[in-house]
Amino acid sequence: MSLPENLKWAFATQTSWLQTIFRILLGAALLFAGISHLTFNRAEFVAQVPYWVPLATDSVVVLSGIVEIILGLSLVVLYKYKALVGWAAATFFVLIFPGNISQYMNEVDAFGLDSDTARLVRLFFQPVLIVWALWSTGAWKAFKNRNK
Template sequence: MKANPHITREDQTSTVQTVFRILLGLNLAFAGIGHLTWARVEFLAQVPTWLPVNGDLVVILSGIVEVALGLALIFLGKYRTMVGWIVALFFVLVFPGNISQYVNKIDAFGLNSDKARLIRLFFQPVLVIWALWSTGAWSSWRKSRQSTN
């Protein structure tokens, strides 16, 4: 693969970041397929009851979004920083579902205790950081802030 002459060394991500970006993409695509097939009922348990939309529709639409985001992480390397921000935003937007599952004591995905559901909440920020780090979005933002100061 030829290097893009318009991308500086600072704009590139390391091999480790690329591997983690692809792993995140594969996980998102896999989860999205689960939304649409075998894990639909499990994902339905995470849709907050206060949401004024049919829960099954939310599961289907979020599954489609997850597949698209996963594929974008894998194949849209040229737009990886923008995709990183979008994926991070997606993880923030679905967080209320995780909180709802905890607050309403809903068992799903083997999370059958308050402790397990609570521990899971702490992994959502990890996913946000993973998306921003592996795509170089975080470092790109920091560099843009430094150049304006």
């Protein structure tokens, strides 16, 4: 099977041993978070779902947990596709950011974030996760170099 020409950049990605370690750590963290969505932290995650999401809150938690498990496993085992998985993980972090904003704006206590300051500080970590996903997988570098 031959790759489409416009996707070949995603498979020529080289990363350092440090990036590999951070990619695997991010994968493990996502895997853990996904499992916790479906088990012991379910109520905490339900509390974070914005009121305007047009699905049942429990369904959103289950679906996002499944996506996190898939992304976590993919970051660990699909190393040949790491750049594409990196973009997928970064996109996921962007898509769930409204939940964190909603938690702050609606003053929802969850995960021990029981003050406006704690909830606000948490918002600054979402961009860190996005950068982590793109850097550790070499996704940004691969995309930047796609026409070379």
